[in-house]
Amino acid sequence: MAKQPATSEIGRRHYRWKELGLLIVPFLILLLEMFQLPLAQYYKASIDTNSQLIPFSTSILPNVHDLVPILGLIAAIVVVHILLNIFFPKADQMLFPIVALLSGLGVLMALRNGPDASTGSDPNLGSKQLLWVLIGLVAFLVTLFALRHMDWLRRYKYTWAVLGLVLVGITLGNALRVKNLDSPTHDQLNFGPFALQPSELLKIIIVIFFAAYLSENRDVIAEGGFRLGPLTLPPMRQLGPLLLMLGISLALFLGVRELGLALLIYGIFLSMLYLGSGKLSYALGGLAIFFLLGFVGYTLFSYVRSRFAAVGLNMVNWQAWDANVIDFARNGAGLQVAQGLIAISSGGILGTGFGLGHASALVPVAQSDMVVSVLGEEFGLAGLFALIGFYLVLIYRGFRIAIEARDPFYQLLAAGLTSIFGIQTLVISAGNLKLLPLTGIPLPFLSYGGSSVIANFLIIGILMRISHNTALEREGLA
Protein backbone atom coordinates (compact mmCIF):
# COMPACT_ATOMS: atom_id res chain seq x y z
CA MET A 1 0.00 0.00 0.00
CA ALA A 2 2.55 2.51 1.11
CA LYS A 3 4.97 1.55 -1.60
CA GLN A 4 2.87 2.70 -4.56
CA PRO A 5 2.92 6.48 -3.95
CA ALA A 6 6.55 6.29 -2.88
CA THR A 7 7.71 4.97 -6.25
CA SER A 8 5.64 7.47 -8.22
CA GLU A 9 6.97 10.28 -6.08
CA ILE A 10 10.50 9.10 -6.68
CA GLY A 11 9.78 8.93 -10.40
CA ARG A 12 8.68 12.56 -10.42
CA ARG A 13 11.53 13.74 -8.28
CA HIS A 14 14.07 12.11 -10.50
CA TYR A 15 13.68 14.19 -13.62
CA ARG A 16 16.73 16.39 -13.71
CA TRP A 17 14.80 19.67 -13.87
CA LYS A 18 17.53 21.59 -12.15
CA GLU A 19 20.06 20.54 -14.77
CA LEU A 20 17.69 21.40 -17.61
CA GLY A 21 16.98 24.80 -16.09
CA LEU A 22 20.67 25.50 -15.68
CA LEU A 23 21.43 24.50 -19.28
CA ILE A 24 19.22 27.16 -20.89
CA VAL A 25 21.33 30.24 -20.11
CA PRO A 26 24.59 28.58 -21.21
CA PHE A 27 22.92 27.72 -24.54
CA LEU A 28 21.89 31.36 -24.94
CA ILE A 29 25.42 32.55 -24.10
CA LEU A 30 26.99 30.17 -26.61
CA LEU A 31 24.53 31.14 -29.37
CA LEU A 32 25.04 34.83 -28.66
CA GLU A 33 28.82 34.60 -28.88
CA MET A 34 28.61 32.45 -32.01
CA PHE A 35 26.29 35.04 -33.53
CA GLN A 36 28.71 37.80 -32.63
CA LEU A 37 31.80 36.17 -34.13
CA PRO A 38 31.07 36.67 -37.89
CA LEU A 39 29.89 40.20 -37.18
CA ALA A 40 33.15 40.93 -35.38
CA GLN A 41 35.15 39.50 -38.27
CA TYR A 42 33.17 41.62 -40.74
CA TYR A 43 33.71 44.67 -38.55
CA LYS A 44 37.45 44.09 -38.35
CA ALA A 45 37.74 43.59 -42.11
CA SER A 46 35.81 46.77 -42.90
CA ILE A 47 37.62 48.91 -40.37
CA ASP A 48 40.89 47.94 -42.06
CA THR A 49 39.74 49.21 -45.46
CA ASN A 50 38.04 52.43 -44.39
CA SER A 51 38.07 53.97 -40.99
CA GLN A 52 34.55 55.39 -41.18
CA LEU A 53 31.70 54.20 -39.03
CA ILE A 54 30.11 51.11 -40.48
CA PRO A 55 26.34 51.30 -40.82
CA PHE A 56 24.33 48.46 -39.42
CA SER A 57 22.01 46.59 -41.71
CA THR A 58 20.24 43.28 -41.37
CA SER A 59 21.98 42.00 -44.51
CA ILE A 60 25.25 41.58 -42.62
CA LEU A 61 23.69 39.50 -39.87
CA PRO A 62 24.96 35.92 -39.86
CA ASN A 63 22.50 33.27 -40.98
CA VAL A 64 21.78 29.88 -39.46
CA HIS A 65 24.64 28.23 -41.35
CA ASP A 66 27.16 30.26 -39.38
CA LEU A 67 25.73 28.98 -36.12
CA VAL A 68 26.07 25.31 -37.09
CA PRO A 69 29.07 24.39 -34.85
CA ILE A 70 27.34 25.62 -31.71
CA LEU A 71 23.94 24.25 -32.73
CA GLY A 72 25.59 20.85 -33.17
CA LEU A 73 27.25 21.11 -29.78
CA ILE A 74 23.94 22.10 -28.16
CA ALA A 75 22.23 19.11 -29.76
CA ALA A 76 24.96 16.81 -28.42
CA ILE A 77 24.62 18.33 -24.94
CA VAL A 78 20.85 17.85 -24.99
CA VAL A 79 21.32 14.19 -26.00
CA VAL A 80 23.76 13.69 -23.12
CA HIS A 81 21.30 15.40 -20.75
CA ILE A 82 18.53 12.98 -21.83
CA LEU A 83 20.84 9.97 -21.40
CA LEU A 84 21.79 11.22 -17.92
CA ASN A 85 18.09 11.44 -17.12
CA ILE A 86 17.49 7.86 -18.15
CA PHE A 87 20.52 6.15 -16.67
CA PHE A 88 21.95 8.38 -13.94
CA PRO A 89 19.04 10.37 -12.51
CA LYS A 90 20.72 10.91 -9.16
CA ALA A 91 24.09 12.19 -10.32
CA ASP A 92 25.01 15.76 -9.45
CA GLN A 93 22.97 18.24 -11.48
CA MET A 94 25.18 21.30 -11.31
CA LEU A 95 28.41 19.98 -12.79
CA PHE A 96 27.15 19.27 -16.29
CA PRO A 97 25.70 22.74 -17.10
CA ILE A 98 28.92 24.44 -15.98
CA VAL A 99 31.00 21.99 -17.99
CA ALA A 100 28.71 22.50 -21.00
CA LEU A 101 29.24 26.26 -20.84
CA LEU A 102 33.00 26.04 -20.32
CA SER A 103 33.58 23.48 -23.07
CA GLY A 104 31.30 25.42 -25.42
CA LEU A 105 33.31 28.56 -24.72
CA GLY A 106 36.42 26.45 -25.38
CA VAL A 107 35.06 25.59 -28.84
CA LEU A 108 34.24 29.25 -29.44
CA MET A 109 37.74 30.32 -28.39
CA ALA A 110 39.24 27.79 -30.80
CA LEU A 111 36.91 28.96 -33.59
CA ARG A 112 37.93 32.51 -32.87
CA ASN A 113 41.66 31.83 -32.40
CA GLY A 114 42.05 29.44 -35.34
CA PRO A 115 42.28 32.00 -38.16
CA ASP A 116 44.31 34.42 -36.02
CA ALA A 117 46.56 32.13 -34.04
CA SER A 118 50.10 33.39 -34.12
CA THR A 119 51.92 30.09 -33.84
CA GLY A 120 51.03 26.92 -35.67
CA SER A 121 48.17 28.78 -37.26
CA ASP A 122 45.49 26.29 -38.15
CA PRO A 123 42.21 27.73 -39.47
CA ASN A 124 40.43 24.49 -38.55
CA LEU A 125 41.22 24.79 -34.85
CA GLY A 126 37.55 25.33 -34.05
CA SER A 127 36.16 22.29 -35.83
CA LYS A 128 38.95 20.18 -34.35
CA GLN A 129 38.12 21.37 -30.85
CA LEU A 130 34.43 20.72 -31.52
CA LEU A 131 35.31 17.17 -32.53
CA TRP A 132 37.38 16.75 -29.36
CA VAL A 133 34.52 17.99 -27.21
CA LEU A 134 32.14 15.54 -28.88
CA ILE A 135 34.62 12.71 -28.31
CA GLY A 136 34.97 13.98 -24.75
CA LEU A 137 31.20 13.77 -24.23
CA VAL A 138 31.28 10.16 -25.43
CA ALA A 139 34.20 9.45 -23.10
CA PHE A 140 32.21 11.06 -20.28
CA LEU A 141 29.25 8.73 -20.89
CA VAL A 142 31.52 5.69 -21.24
CA THR A 143 33.16 6.56 -17.89
CA LEU A 144 29.75 6.81 -16.24
CA PHE A 145 28.72 3.40 -17.57
CA ALA A 146 32.07 1.67 -17.04
CA LEU A 147 32.41 2.65 -13.38
CA ARG A 148 29.30 0.82 -12.23
CA HIS A 149 31.40 -0.93 -9.64
CA MET A 150 34.24 1.40 -8.90
CA ASP A 151 36.08 -0.94 -6.61
CA TRP A 152 38.29 -2.25 -9.38
CA LEU A 153 39.87 1.20 -9.50
CA ARG A 154 41.01 0.64 -5.94
CA ARG A 155 41.84 -3.03 -6.26
CA TYR A 156 44.31 -2.61 -9.11
CA LYS A 157 46.13 0.34 -7.60
CA TYR A 158 49.60 -0.98 -8.35
CA THR A 159 48.56 -1.67 -11.92
CA TRP A 160 47.67 2.02 -12.13
CA ALA A 161 51.03 2.95 -10.65
CA VAL A 162 52.84 0.83 -13.24
CA LEU A 163 50.73 2.34 -16.03
CA GLY A 164 51.64 5.78 -14.71
CA LEU A 165 55.33 4.91 -14.77
CA VAL A 166 54.97 3.61 -18.33
CA LEU A 167 53.36 6.90 -19.35
CA VAL A 168 56.19 8.84 -17.73
CA GLY A 169 58.66 6.60 -19.56
CA ILE A 170 56.92 7.25 -22.88
CA THR A 171 56.92 11.00 -22.25
CA LEU A 172 60.59 11.00 -21.33
CA GLY A 173 61.59 8.74 -24.21
CA ASN A 174 59.68 10.92 -26.62
CA ALA A 175 61.32 14.04 -25.25
CA LEU A 176 64.75 12.48 -25.71
CA ARG A 177 63.85 11.47 -29.26
CA VAL A 178 62.53 14.92 -30.21
CA LYS A 179 65.51 16.63 -28.56
CA ASN A 180 64.16 20.08 -29.36
CA LEU A 181 62.95 20.85 -25.87
CA ASP A 182 62.06 24.40 -26.71
CA SER A 183 59.26 23.46 -29.08
CA PRO A 184 55.93 23.72 -27.29
CA THR A 185 54.78 20.31 -28.48
CA HIS A 186 57.72 18.22 -27.37
CA ASP A 187 55.59 16.17 -24.99
CA GLN A 188 53.14 15.02 -27.64
CA LEU A 189 52.87 11.59 -29.16
CA ASN A 190 51.76 11.58 -32.75
CA PHE A 191 49.52 8.84 -34.05
CA GLY A 192 48.68 9.91 -37.58
CA PRO A 193 46.46 12.96 -37.30
CA PHE A 194 46.14 12.62 -33.54
CA ALA A 195 48.57 14.17 -31.15
CA LEU A 196 48.21 12.73 -27.68
CA GLN A 197 49.66 14.04 -24.49
CA PRO A 198 50.20 11.12 -22.12
CA SER A 199 50.63 13.58 -19.27
CA GLU A 200 46.90 14.38 -19.32
CA LEU A 201 46.05 10.76 -18.58
CA LEU A 202 48.91 10.53 -16.12
CA LYS A 203 47.35 13.06 -13.74
CA ILE A 204 44.13 11.02 -13.45
CA ILE A 205 46.04 7.79 -12.91
CA ILE A 206 48.14 9.43 -10.22
CA VAL A 207 45.03 10.61 -8.36
CA ILE A 208 43.47 7.12 -8.52
CA PHE A 209 46.67 5.57 -7.19
CA PHE A 210 47.04 8.15 -4.41
CA ALA A 211 43.41 7.76 -3.38
CA ALA A 212 43.66 3.96 -3.25
CA TYR A 213 46.99 4.01 -1.46
CA LEU A 214 46.15 6.72 1.06
CA SER A 215 42.70 5.35 1.90
CA GLU A 216 44.39 2.11 2.86
CA ASN A 217 47.35 3.51 4.74
CA ARG A 218 46.04 6.77 6.08
CA ASP A 219 45.85 5.58 9.68
CA VAL A 220 49.51 4.62 9.69
CA ILE A 221 50.55 7.75 7.83
CA ALA A 222 48.51 10.03 10.09
CA GLU A 223 50.03 8.44 13.21
CA GLY A 224 53.52 9.35 12.04
CA GLY A 225 56.53 7.05 12.08
CA PHE A 226 59.25 8.66 14.07
CA ARG A 227 59.93 12.02 15.59
CA LEU A 228 62.68 14.46 14.79
CA GLY A 229 62.49 17.04 17.51
CA PRO A 230 59.12 18.80 17.10
CA LEU A 231 58.59 17.25 13.66
CA THR A 232 56.65 14.07 13.11
CA LEU A 233 57.74 12.37 9.93
CA PRO A 234 55.57 9.91 8.05
CA PRO A 235 56.70 6.31 8.52
CA MET A 236 59.37 5.34 6.02
CA ARG A 237 57.72 2.18 4.75
CA GLN A 238 54.53 4.01 3.87
CA LEU A 239 56.53 6.87 2.45
CA GLY A 240 57.98 4.73 -0.34
CA PRO A 241 55.28 5.12 -3.00
CA LEU A 242 54.90 8.78 -2.14
CA LEU A 243 58.60 9.33 -2.70
CA LEU A 244 58.27 7.46 -5.97
CA MET A 245 55.66 9.97 -7.09
CA LEU A 246 57.94 12.80 -6.06
CA GLY A 247 60.57 11.15 -8.25
CA ILE A 248 58.16 11.11 -11.17
CA SER A 249 57.41 14.79 -10.88
CA LEU A 250 61.10 15.56 -10.67
CA ALA A 251 61.86 13.34 -13.66
CA LEU A 252 59.30 15.25 -15.71
CA PHE A 253 60.56 18.53 -14.40
CA LEU A 254 64.15 17.79 -15.38
CA GLY A 255 63.69 15.61 -18.44
CA VAL A 256 60.83 17.20 -20.34
CA ARG A 257 61.06 20.74 -19.00
CA GLU A 258 57.44 20.44 -17.91
CA LEU A 259 57.43 22.94 -15.12
CA GLY A 260 53.63 23.03 -15.09
CA LEU A 261 53.11 19.29 -14.95
CA ALA A 262 55.65 18.89 -12.14
CA LEU A 263 53.88 21.65 -10.25
CA LEU A 264 50.52 19.98 -10.83
CA ILE A 265 51.64 16.53 -9.70
CA TYR A 266 53.36 17.90 -6.64
CA GLY A 267 50.28 19.97 -5.84
CA ILE A 268 48.03 16.90 -6.13
CA PHE A 269 50.44 14.97 -3.93
CA LEU A 270 50.42 17.63 -1.21
CA SER A 271 46.67 18.22 -1.21
CA MET A 272 45.87 14.52 -1.13
CA LEU A 273 48.42 13.83 1.59
CA TYR A 274 46.80 16.58 3.64
CA LEU A 275 43.25 15.37 2.92
CA GLY A 276 44.18 11.78 3.70
CA SER A 277 46.15 12.33 6.89
CA GLY A 278 44.59 15.57 8.16
CA LYS A 279 48.07 16.74 9.17
CA LEU A 280 48.92 20.30 8.28
CA SER A 281 52.56 19.67 9.21
CA TYR A 282 52.99 17.25 6.28
CA ALA A 283 51.57 19.75 3.81
CA LEU A 284 53.73 22.57 5.18
CA GLY A 285 56.81 20.33 5.18
CA GLY A 286 56.09 19.31 1.61
CA LEU A 287 55.72 22.94 0.66
CA ALA A 288 59.08 23.74 2.24
CA ILE A 289 60.71 20.93 0.26
CA PHE A 290 59.01 22.30 -2.86
CA PHE A 291 60.46 25.75 -2.36
CA LEU A 292 63.87 24.20 -1.76
CA LEU A 293 63.61 22.23 -5.02
CA GLY A 294 62.35 25.33 -6.80
CA PHE A 295 65.40 27.22 -5.60
CA VAL A 296 67.72 24.43 -6.76
CA GLY A 297 65.97 24.47 -10.15
CA TYR A 298 66.31 28.22 -10.28
CA THR A 299 70.04 28.14 -9.75
CA LEU A 300 70.67 25.17 -12.06
CA PHE A 301 68.51 25.84 -15.13
CA SER A 302 68.47 28.96 -17.23
CA TYR A 303 64.95 28.37 -18.57
CA VAL A 304 63.57 28.38 -15.02
CA ARG A 305 65.43 31.64 -14.38
CA SER A 306 63.99 33.26 -17.48
CA ARG A 307 60.45 32.27 -16.45
CA PHE A 308 61.02 33.86 -13.06
CA ALA A 309 62.48 36.93 -14.73
CA ALA A 310 59.16 37.38 -16.55
CA VAL A 311 57.41 37.59 -13.18
CA GLY A 312 59.76 40.43 -12.28
CA LEU A 313 58.85 42.54 -15.34
CA ASN A 314 57.64 45.94 -14.22
CA MET A 315 54.91 46.60 -16.77
CA VAL A 316 53.69 49.87 -15.26
CA ASN A 317 57.07 51.60 -15.42
CA TRP A 318 57.90 50.47 -18.94
CA GLN A 319 59.49 53.83 -19.72
CA ALA A 320 62.26 53.02 -17.29
CA TRP A 321 63.24 49.78 -19.04
CA ASP A 322 66.80 49.53 -20.27
CA ALA A 323 67.84 47.82 -23.51
CA ASN A 324 68.22 44.40 -21.86
CA VAL A 325 64.72 44.40 -20.47
CA ILE A 326 63.26 45.65 -23.75
CA ASP A 327 65.01 42.86 -25.60
CA PHE A 328 63.75 40.35 -23.00
CA ALA A 329 60.14 41.51 -23.40
CA ARG A 330 60.36 41.69 -27.18
CA ASN A 331 62.32 38.65 -28.19
CA GLY A 332 63.00 36.71 -25.03
CA ALA A 333 60.92 34.68 -22.62
CA GLY A 334 59.10 37.79 -21.45
CA LEU A 335 57.28 38.19 -24.78
CA GLN A 336 54.27 36.01 -23.98
CA VAL A 337 53.65 37.49 -20.56
CA ALA A 338 54.24 41.10 -21.62
CA GLN A 339 51.97 40.84 -24.67
CA GLY A 340 49.33 39.00 -22.65
CA LEU A 341 49.27 41.72 -20.00
CA ILE A 342 49.02 44.47 -22.62
CA ALA A 343 46.08 42.60 -24.15
CA ILE A 344 44.30 42.23 -20.81
CA SER A 345 44.80 45.88 -19.97
CA SER A 346 43.43 46.94 -23.36
CA GLY A 347 40.29 44.96 -22.61
CA GLY A 348 39.36 47.09 -19.63
CA ILE A 349 36.30 46.29 -17.57
CA LEU A 350 33.82 45.27 -20.27
CA GLY A 351 36.31 43.94 -22.82
CA THR A 352 36.69 44.69 -26.51
CA GLY A 353 33.96 42.21 -27.43
CA PHE A 354 34.28 38.62 -28.57
CA GLY A 355 36.36 38.39 -31.75
CA LEU A 356 37.50 42.00 -31.64
CA GLY A 357 40.68 41.75 -29.57
CA HIS A 358 44.23 41.49 -30.83
CA ALA A 359 45.63 39.05 -28.29
CA SER A 360 45.04 35.96 -30.39
CA ALA A 361 47.16 37.37 -33.20
CA LEU A 362 49.87 38.96 -31.10
CA VAL A 363 50.38 36.70 -28.09
CA PRO A 364 52.33 33.51 -28.82
CA VAL A 365 50.38 30.28 -28.15
CA ALA A 366 47.21 32.30 -27.50
CA GLN A 367 44.98 29.30 -28.21
CA SER A 368 46.17 27.15 -25.31
CA ASP A 369 48.60 28.51 -22.74
CA MET A 370 47.63 32.17 -23.02
CA VAL A 371 43.90 31.74 -23.39
CA VAL A 372 43.31 33.74 -20.19
CA SER A 373 44.78 36.84 -21.83
CA VAL A 374 42.48 36.44 -24.85
CA LEU A 375 39.50 36.01 -22.53
CA GLY A 376 40.62 38.97 -20.44
CA GLU A 377 40.90 41.19 -23.49
CA GLU A 378 37.64 40.22 -25.19
CA PHE A 379 35.37 39.64 -22.18
CA GLY A 380 37.07 42.18 -19.93
CA LEU A 381 37.51 42.12 -16.19
CA ALA A 382 33.78 41.41 -15.77
CA GLY A 383 33.90 38.33 -18.00
CA LEU A 384 37.11 37.06 -16.40
CA PHE A 385 35.55 37.33 -12.94
CA ALA A 386 32.48 35.43 -14.11
CA LEU A 387 34.68 32.67 -15.53
CA ILE A 388 36.68 32.42 -12.31
CA GLY A 389 33.30 32.20 -10.56
CA PHE A 390 32.34 29.22 -12.73
CA TYR A 391 35.59 27.46 -11.88
CA LEU A 392 35.02 28.15 -8.18
CA VAL A 393 31.54 26.65 -8.37
CA LEU A 394 32.90 23.64 -10.26
CA ILE A 395 35.52 23.07 -7.55
CA TYR A 396 32.94 23.63 -4.81
CA ARG A 397 30.66 20.96 -6.31
CA GLY A 398 33.57 18.56 -6.61
CA PHE A 399 34.50 18.91 -2.96
CA ARG A 400 30.85 18.62 -1.99
CA ILE A 401 30.63 15.30 -3.85
CA ALA A 402 33.76 14.27 -1.95
CA ILE A 403 32.26 15.20 1.43
CA GLU A 404 29.04 13.34 0.74
CA ALA A 405 30.75 10.15 -0.42
CA ARG A 406 30.62 7.34 2.13
CA ASP A 407 33.90 5.60 1.56
CA PRO A 408 37.34 7.18 2.20
CA PHE A 409 38.56 5.99 -1.20
CA TYR A 410 35.75 7.81 -3.04
CA GLN A 411 36.21 10.86 -0.85
CA LEU A 412 39.91 11.05 -1.64
CA LEU A 413 39.31 10.27 -5.32
CA ALA A 414 36.71 13.01 -5.75
CA ALA A 415 38.72 15.54 -3.76
CA GLY A 416 41.93 14.71 -5.65
CA LEU A 417 40.27 14.96 -9.06
CA THR A 418 38.70 18.26 -8.08
CA SER A 419 42.03 19.61 -6.90
CA ILE A 420 43.40 18.91 -10.40
CA PHE A 421 40.96 21.51 -11.73
CA GLY A 422 41.77 23.87 -8.89
CA ILE A 423 45.53 23.66 -9.28
CA GLN A 424 45.43 23.90 -13.07
CA THR A 425 43.17 26.93 -13.10
CA LEU A 426 45.20 28.64 -10.40
CA VAL A 427 48.61 27.94 -11.93
CA ILE A 428 47.78 28.90 -15.52
CA SER A 429 45.73 31.99 -14.77
CA ALA A 430 48.29 33.20 -12.23
CA GLY A 431 50.95 32.53 -14.87
CA ASN A 432 49.08 34.61 -17.43
CA LEU A 433 48.59 37.42 -14.96
CA LYS A 434 52.31 37.48 -14.06
CA LEU A 435 51.70 36.30 -10.49
CA LEU A 436 53.53 33.01 -10.97
CA PRO A 437 56.10 31.86 -13.53
CA LEU A 438 54.23 30.98 -16.73
CA THR A 439 53.95 27.23 -17.25
CA GLY A 440 52.41 25.33 -20.10
CA ILE A 441 49.40 23.65 -18.54
CA PRO A 442 45.95 24.07 -20.05
CA LEU A 443 43.06 25.97 -18.52
CA PRO A 444 40.44 23.22 -18.02
CA PHE A 445 37.96 23.09 -20.94
CA LEU A 446 38.91 26.50 -22.35
CA SER A 447 42.36 25.82 -23.73
CA TYR A 448 42.64 24.17 -27.11
CA GLY A 449 43.82 20.57 -26.86
CA GLY A 450 42.28 17.19 -27.47
CA SER A 451 43.90 15.14 -24.71
CA SER A 452 43.19 17.83 -22.16
CA VAL A 453 39.49 18.07 -23.08
CA ILE A 454 39.05 14.30 -23.00
CA ALA A 455 40.88 14.00 -19.67
CA ASN A 456 38.68 16.72 -18.19
CA PHE A 457 35.53 14.96 -19.33
CA LEU A 458 36.84 11.71 -17.79
CA ILE A 459 37.29 13.54 -14.49
CA ILE A 460 33.76 14.97 -14.63
CA GLY A 461 32.46 11.48 -15.48
CA ILE A 462 34.15 9.95 -12.43
CA LEU A 463 32.86 12.75 -10.18
CA MET A 464 29.28 12.36 -11.40
CA ARG A 465 29.44 8.58 -11.04
CA ILE A 466 30.63 8.98 -7.43
CA SER A 467 27.73 11.35 -6.68
CA HIS A 468 25.29 8.93 -8.32
CA ASN A 469 26.64 5.98 -6.32
CA THR A 470 26.47 8.00 -3.08
CA ALA A 471 22.85 8.94 -3.75
CA LEU A 472 21.98 5.30 -4.55
CA GLU A 473 23.57 4.15 -1.32
CA ARG A 474 21.76 6.79 0.69
CA GLU A 475 18.50 5.77 -0.93
CA GLY A 476 19.03 2.43 0.80
CA LEU A 477 18.49 4.30 4.06
CA ALA A 478 14.98 5.43 3.27
Place this chain on the structure above:
Amino acid sequence: MTLDVFLLILRLLGIVLLYLFLMQVIISITRDLRKTAAANADSFGKLPPVVGHLIVVDSGPSKIAPGTSFNLNPQTTIGRGPTNTIQISESFVSAEHTRMWYRGGVWYVQDAGSTNGTYLNNQPARDALPARVGDIIQVGFIRFKLAQ
Protein backbone atom coordinates in the same frame (compact mmCIF):
# COMPACT_ATOMS: atom_id res chain seq x y z
CA MET B 1 22.56 52.63 -35.76
CA THR B 2 26.12 51.72 -36.58
CA LEU B 3 27.69 48.30 -36.22
CA ASP B 4 29.69 49.59 -33.22
CA VAL B 5 26.53 50.17 -31.26
CA PHE B 6 25.09 46.80 -32.20
CA LEU B 7 28.28 45.03 -31.14
CA LEU B 8 28.29 46.96 -27.86
CA ILE B 9 24.72 45.77 -27.19
CA LEU B 10 25.71 42.19 -27.92
CA ARG B 11 28.75 42.48 -25.65
CA LEU B 12 26.72 43.85 -22.75
CA LEU B 13 24.07 41.19 -23.28
CA GLY B 14 26.78 38.51 -23.17
CA ILE B 15 28.14 39.77 -19.85
CA VAL B 16 24.63 40.05 -18.40
CA LEU B 17 23.92 36.45 -19.42
CA LEU B 18 27.21 35.22 -17.92
CA TYR B 19 26.30 36.77 -14.58
CA LEU B 20 22.71 35.58 -14.87
CA PHE B 21 24.00 32.03 -15.15
CA LEU B 22 26.41 32.52 -12.26
CA MET B 23 23.52 33.85 -10.16
CA GLN B 24 21.33 30.91 -11.14
CA VAL B 25 24.04 28.44 -10.12
CA ILE B 26 24.66 30.18 -6.81
CA ILE B 27 20.93 30.29 -6.02
CA SER B 28 20.63 26.56 -6.58
CA ILE B 29 23.72 26.00 -4.42
CA THR B 30 22.24 27.99 -1.53
CA ARG B 31 18.95 26.10 -1.89
CA ASP B 32 20.85 22.84 -1.80
CA LEU B 33 22.79 23.94 1.28
CA ARG B 34 19.58 25.00 3.08
CA LYS B 35 18.04 21.64 2.32
CA THR B 36 21.03 19.75 3.72
CA ALA B 37 21.14 22.05 6.75
CA ALA B 38 17.44 21.31 7.40
CA ALA B 39 18.01 17.59 6.92
CA ASN B 40 20.95 17.69 9.32
CA ALA B 41 18.88 19.61 11.88
CA ASP B 42 16.21 16.93 11.63
CA SER B 43 18.57 14.09 12.23
CA PHE B 44 20.63 15.96 14.83
CA GLY B 45 20.75 14.11 18.13
CA LYS B 46 18.87 11.17 16.72
CA LEU B 47 20.83 7.95 16.66
CA PRO B 48 20.54 5.94 13.46
CA PRO B 49 17.94 3.18 13.84
CA VAL B 50 19.02 -0.34 14.71
CA VAL B 51 17.75 -2.63 11.96
CA GLY B 52 19.61 -5.85 12.79
CA HIS B 53 22.28 -7.57 14.84
CA LEU B 54 25.49 -9.47 14.30
CA ILE B 55 26.03 -12.26 16.84
CA VAL B 56 29.51 -13.73 17.27
CA VAL B 57 29.44 -17.46 16.50
CA ASP B 58 33.14 -18.19 16.33
CA SER B 59 35.53 -15.62 17.71
CA GLY B 60 38.63 -17.17 16.09
CA PRO B 61 41.89 -15.97 17.64
CA SER B 62 40.26 -12.82 19.06
CA LYS B 63 39.21 -12.10 22.64
CA ILE B 64 35.56 -11.38 21.81
CA ALA B 65 33.27 -13.82 23.62
CA PRO B 66 31.00 -15.93 21.40
CA GLY B 67 27.42 -14.78 21.73
CA THR B 68 28.36 -11.08 21.81
CA SER B 69 25.82 -9.04 19.86
CA PHE B 70 26.55 -5.91 17.77
CA ASN B 71 23.86 -3.49 16.60
CA LEU B 72 23.56 -2.91 12.87
CA ASN B 73 22.57 0.48 11.42
CA PRO B 74 21.25 0.79 7.86
CA GLN B 75 24.81 1.77 6.94
CA THR B 76 27.36 -0.16 8.94
CA THR B 77 31.10 -0.34 8.57
CA ILE B 78 33.26 -2.87 10.38
CA GLY B 79 36.98 -2.42 10.92
CA ARG B 80 39.83 -1.54 13.22
CA GLY B 81 39.74 2.21 12.48
CA PRO B 82 38.04 4.65 14.88
CA THR B 83 35.49 5.84 12.31
CA ASN B 84 33.75 2.48 11.96
CA THR B 85 30.28 1.74 13.30
CA ILE B 86 31.56 -1.54 14.72
CA GLN B 87 35.13 -1.22 15.84
CA ILE B 88 37.13 -4.41 16.37
CA SER B 89 40.65 -3.85 17.66
CA GLU B 90 42.32 -6.99 16.39
CA SER B 91 45.44 -7.08 14.26
CA PHE B 92 43.86 -9.35 11.65
CA VAL B 93 41.01 -6.90 11.05
CA SER B 94 41.84 -4.19 8.53
CA ALA B 95 41.26 -0.49 9.26
CA GLU B 96 38.24 -0.57 6.97
CA HIS B 97 37.26 -4.17 6.63
CA THR B 98 33.60 -4.69 5.73
CA ARG B 99 30.68 -2.56 4.65
CA MET B 100 27.05 -3.62 5.19
CA TRP B 101 23.94 -1.78 4.12
CA TYR B 102 20.21 -2.44 4.25
CA ARG B 103 18.23 -1.58 1.16
CA GLY B 104 14.72 -2.63 0.24
CA GLY B 105 14.51 -5.24 2.96
CA VAL B 106 17.75 -6.95 1.95
CA TRP B 107 21.17 -6.78 3.59
CA TYR B 108 24.22 -6.34 1.40
CA VAL B 109 27.70 -7.30 2.47
CA GLN B 110 30.84 -6.10 0.73
CA ASP B 111 34.52 -6.27 1.54
CA ALA B 112 36.05 -2.79 1.91
CA GLY B 113 39.44 -3.77 0.54
CA SER B 114 40.61 -5.74 3.58
CA THR B 115 43.70 -7.92 3.82
CA ASN B 116 42.08 -11.02 5.30
CA GLY B 117 38.84 -10.74 3.38
CA THR B 118 35.12 -10.86 4.08
CA TYR B 119 33.11 -14.00 3.44
CA LEU B 120 29.38 -14.57 3.25
CA ASN B 121 28.58 -18.26 3.85
CA ASN B 122 32.22 -19.03 2.99
CA GLN B 123 32.00 -17.13 -0.29
CA PRO B 124 34.37 -14.18 -0.70
CA ALA B 125 32.34 -10.95 -0.77
CA ARG B 126 34.58 -8.81 -2.96
CA ASP B 127 31.53 -7.42 -4.72
CA ALA B 128 28.34 -6.70 -2.82
CA LEU B 129 26.43 -9.89 -1.97
CA PRO B 130 22.86 -9.99 -0.69
CA ALA B 131 22.54 -11.58 2.77
CA ARG B 132 19.57 -12.97 4.66
CA VAL B 133 18.89 -13.43 8.35
CA GLY B 134 20.75 -16.50 9.57
CA ASP B 135 23.61 -16.17 7.10
CA ILE B 136 27.17 -16.48 8.37
CA ILE B 137 29.38 -13.43 7.78
CA GLN B 138 33.10 -13.87 8.34
CA VAL B 139 35.20 -10.77 8.99
CA GLY B 140 38.84 -11.77 8.97
CA PHE B 141 38.78 -14.81 11.29
CA ILE B 142 35.66 -13.87 13.26
CA ARG B 143 32.38 -15.46 12.23
CA PHE B 144 29.07 -13.71 12.86
CA LYS B 145 25.47 -14.74 12.38
CA LEU B 146 23.15 -12.14 10.89
CA ALA B 147 20.09 -11.74 13.12
CA GLN B 148 17.02 -9.51 13.22
